[in-house]
Amino acid sequence: MTSPTDTTFDLKTYLRDRQQRVEAALDASIQEGYPEKIYQAMRYSLLAGGKRLRPILCLATCELLGGTESMAMPTACALEMIHTMSLIHDDLPAMDNDDYRRGQLTNHKVYGEDVAILAGDALLTYAFEFVATQTRNVSADRTLRVIADLGRAVGAEGLVGGQIVDLASEGVADVSLETLNYIHTHKTGALLRVSVTSGAVLAGADDAQVATLAQYADRIGLAFQIVDDVLDITATSEELGKSAGKDLAAQKATYPSIWGLEASKQQAQQLVEAAKASVLESFGSGAQPLVALADFIVDRTH
Amino acid sequence: MTSPTDTTFDLKTYLRDRQQRVEAALDASIQEGYPEKIYQAMRYSLLAGGKRLRPILCLATCELLGGTESMAMPTACALEMIHTMSLIHDDLPAMDNDDYRRGQLTNHKVYGEDVAILAGDALLTYAFEFVATQTRNVSADRTLRVIADLGRAVGAEGLVGGQIVDLASEGVADVSLETLNYIHTHKTGALLRVSVTSGAVLAGADDAQVATLAQYADRIGLAFQIVDDVLDITATSEELGKSAGKDLAAQKATYPSIWGLEASKQQAQQLVEAAKASVLESFGSGAQPLVALADFIVDRTH
Secondary structure (H helix, E strand, O other): OOOOOOOOOOHHHHHHHHHHHHHHHHHHOOOOOOOOHHHHHHHHOOOOOOOOHHHHHHHHHHHHHOOOOHHHHHHHHHHHHHHHHHHHHHHHOOOOOOEEEOOOEOOHHHOHHHHHHHHHHHHHHHHHHHHHHHOOOOOOHHHHHHHHHHHHHHOOOOHHHHHHHHHHHOOOOOOOHHHHHHHHHHHHHHHHHHHHHHHHHOOOOHHHHHHHHHHHHHHHHHHHHHHHHHHHHHOHHHOOOOOOOOHHOOOOOHHHHHHOHHHHHHHHHHHHHHHHHHHHHHHHHHHHHHHHHHHHHHOOOO | OOOOOOOOOOOOHHHHHHHHHHHHHHHHHHOOOHHHHHHHHHHHHHOOOOOOHHHHHHHHHHHHHHHHHHHHHHHHHHHHHHHHHHHHHHHOOOOOOOOOOOEOOHHHHHHHHHHHHHHHHHHHHHHHHHHHHHOOEEEEHHHHHHHHHHHHHOOOHHHHHHHHHHHOOOOOOOOOHHHHHHHHHHHHHHHHHHHHHHHHHHOOHHHHHHHHHHHHHHHHHHHHHHHHHHHHHHHHHHHOOOOOOOHHHHHOOOHHHHHHHHHHHHHHHHHHHHHHHHHHHHHHHHHHHHHHHHHHHHOOOO
């Protein structure tokens, strides 16, 4: 065990290692078969890179609670399948109408809208199937709980609900902070929360541990979104791998538009400090990966 | 127990009773909440009527194997949520571009394409969540198996795979019988099969029983599709609640286009007879509901 102030924890190496393991697991999760086009479309977006933050959070909390990679990797992959589905459907012409994502053409620009809709449906379906069939060394009860938690995070009570309010707020002049918070705690926050809590549930965490980790997740989730809004203003499209300045162009309500740029940065930093303090207090130095991941969220450039 | 030749089994009463129970369960499954629009869009299509054939098949096999309604009703509802999702997404302009379904405007015509895509996503997600959280008196292992089976039936190996090949076959002059079979065993057959087998799995059926029921399901599934193709030619739009004559207009390959109308009707009848014989042989007079449901499939007018 290293002490909380130990500076030897090397986040770069940790992230690179976990990303590689997640990439390998994702690559193995979907084999090409007939009909080729659907598997190609699913793999095109699933294997298009990205930070793999959700799977890594899941693996990190499972490990923190004494679990193993084989317990958490199927759920880690499912989280990325769900996240990818949401990006594919978000990018559709009927939704955000984006041509680029993660630095490459969006799914529907390559495969057509019909296939993109179906590729999203198939990834969403496969996420649940994958957890149900691939999870090892976890009781069926706990696996069912993870499936239920994933469902709540994605459906009308979670990601989809956030999307609906986001769409309804487009072009509205005076979106309230309350509405903006609703959008983000649901659209991005819910999936980040279950990324963190599912790893803990799979490892057999008790309710108090899950609650502490949920609070950590909510704080970094909100910080993540504030940083996203800030980067939309300060970063280039090349850095983001998607169009920059979209929020301004769409006159979208963002944290910087309500608080200003500097206050937004400060708010994100405060949330991350609070998130770090809570997990260090509860779990000690074993929480180093979660601490480093929180820092990574505010320090990132894309 | 009634004998196989007992004529007192009243399918009309049986269907009406089960439809009412399923409607009530579906109505209770989704409460309106914030954001209202997503719940309204989900309920609009889920509660738009329909035969409820998939839920009823699930309830019937569960009961045949000695199970109770509380074991099967959540899965029965999930099957209808999945079926409804597939209809909402199928009807989108990027897919079949239909304005009417079950005699009313399609989801995207009422709520817009963006909401319709999200309502489908939310229904698909909720199907898995609902089975995971609502199933009673069934071991977690068996519930997990049902979730896995549902996933396979809906994803790239099932319904979505069938859709992809169907889309790729549009406007193709000489679609083979093999391709047509692939489309239908996946696009409609896979979900009908899991409707039948999931009820059995929930009730604790053994592998041989599940295999017999899967064969029954495959036969009525194919008959169902042949009848669908026939009705597209012989029925009116009013009877169907959707546009009639669409296959001909789209020059789509159908069983009547390959076999002719009369031979198609005969083939459907033969499949149904074989399906009935197999379940009567294995389960005796307890299979009366499945026998009557098989007859219902060829005799229906919409």
